[in-house]
Amino acid sequence: MRHEPKRPRGRRIDWAGYAMLLPSYTIYFVFTLLPLCCTIVYSLTDFDGFSAMNFVGLSNFSRLLRDGIFLRAAQNTLVYALFTILPPIAIGLLLAVTVNGRLLFNRFCRAAFYLPYVVSMVAAATVWYWMYDPSSGLFNMILSALGLEPRNWLFEPGTALACVIVMSIWKIVGYNMIIYLAGLQSIPGELYEAAKIDGAGGVQRFLKITVPLLRSTTFFLFVMACISSLNVFEQVSVMTGGGPANATTTIVHQIYQAAFQQYEMGYASAMAVLLVAVTMLITLLNFRYGNAADAADM
Numbered sequence: 216m217r218h219e220p221k222r223p224r225g226r227r228i229d230w231a232g233y234a235m236l237l238p239s240y241t242i243y244f245v246f247t248l249l250p251l252c253c254t255i256v257y258s259l260t261d262f263d264g265f266s267a268m269n270f271v272g273l274s275n276f277s278r279l280l281r282d283g284i285f286l287r288a289a290q291n292t293l294v295y296a297l298f299t300i301l302p303p304i305a306i307g308l309l310l311a312v313t314v315n316g317r318l319l320f321n322r323f324c325r326a327a328f329y330l331p332y333v334v335s336m337v338a339a340a341t342v343w344y345w346m347y348d349p350s351s352g353l354f355n356m357i358l359s360a361l362g363l364e365p366r367n368w369l370f371e372p373g374t375a376l377a378c379v380i381v382m383s384i385w386k387i388v389g390y391n392m393i394i395y396l397a398g399l400q401s402i403p404g405e406l407y408e409a410a411k412i413d414g415a416g417g418v419q420r421f422l423k424i425t426v427p428l429l430r431s432t433t434f435f436l437f438v439m440a441c442i443s444s445l446n447v448f449e450q451v452s453v454m455t456g457g458g459p460a461n462a463t464t465t466i467v468h469q470i471y472q473a474a475f476q477q478y479e480m481g482y483a484s485a486m487a488v489l490l491v492a493v494t495m496l497i498t499l500l501n502f503r504y505g506n507a508a509d510a511a512d513m
Contacts (some may be wrong), residue, residue, distance in 0.1 A: 241249050249492070257484035264480045275485035277472070287461050288469045291376060295465065296444035298380045299387065307385070307391025312425065314392070314397045323397070329389035336386065340453035343382040343420070347454070355473065372462035375455050379463055382450055391436055398432035440499045445494050466490050 222457060258275055260268040279285050280485040312329055314321040331437035347368040357363035368378045402425070410420050426433075448467040451457060457464035457472070464472075466486060 236482070253486050254484045257481050258488045260481045261479045262480040264474075265478070268481070275482050276489070278482065279485060279489065284461055284464070285469055287481070288464045290493055291461075292445060292447065293461060293466045294328070294376065295380060295383070295447055297443070299444045299447075300385050300437065300440040303384050303387040304433060304440065305393055306388045307436070308395050308426075309431075310388060310392040311372075311395035312421065315396060325392070328392050331386050332389040332393075334386075337453055338448040340382065340450040343378075343450075344454045347378055363391070363423055369455050369458055374457055375463045376458060379450055379454055383455070386450075387440070394432060395429060396435060398429045402428050416429075430510050434501070438498060440513075441497050441501065442494055445490065445497075 258266075259270060259272060261271050262268040311322075314324045314328070349365060349367045349370065350357060352368070354368060358365050366374060369375050406424050406428075407420055410424060415423065446467050447465050449461050449472065451465055451468050452471070455463040456470050469491070470483045470486045470490070471484065473479045
């Protein structure tokens with residue numbers, strides 16, 4: 216008896232899987248993709264939030280290049296990023312190596328270092344604002360006890376941004392430490408034992424085993440730090456308000472000022488679009504060269 220060959224069936228669509236993904240994609244579209252598209256449209260207009268919009272083309276972007284306050288904000292953001300990306304990563308790695316163990320003291324240190332990250336940024340910035348207080352702050356009390364002249368930490372252009380950076384590093388290092396701890400616990404202990412038998416010292420084991428095997432963890436923290444450092448706002452708003460004399464204002468702070476205090480929504484949207492473009496460019500470069508470095512080591 217001759218059998219007819221079976222016809223290939225069409226691909227079956229798994230509607231249940233798409234239904235499970237629908238809520239996540241809906242939230243992403245409504246709260247991320249749609250606002251981004253609206254921001255791009257607003258950046259090409261003179262929208263002020265109340266009256267009708269008029270198309271102005273790229274005039275908002277050309278205005279950015281002539282705006283001295285925005286250029287100062289971009290400079291401050293770059294300086295802030297330089298000091299809040301690599302130093303917290305290095306400090307977090309050293310802390311993770313130090314507290315990596317099962318002793319009770321190490322557990323206490325892990326909790327103590329991680330606690331600042333759990334606290335909200337506004338609450339942490341408020342506490343540090345009190346510590347920097349010129350009259351009754353902790354740091355000036357220490358200077359007075361040492362016989363030194365008190366400082367107006369947050370009210371001097373030369374120290375205000377540095378104070379914000381120090382606070383941000385204190386806030387971030389605990390998170391980096393926890394992520395590195397997870398990476399350290401995935402490294403086989405036999406590698407350290409074999410290196411120790413071969414005569415490798417602690418520094419050599421750290422540089423030859425720990426650092427290379429934590430490269431993917433470092434890459435993740437570096438990318439996240441680049442993104443977060445470009446979007447700094449809360450600590451600046453709480454501690455300095457962008458002052459003194461725009462010494463601590465950042466791009467996001469200027470976006471807030473232009474949108475909700477000067478009601479220049481179109482101009483603020485142009486700033487936001489530029490910030491998104493720079494953030495995406497830096498992220499793509501990180502992934503490109505990070506993956507290339509990993510491929511070269513394989």
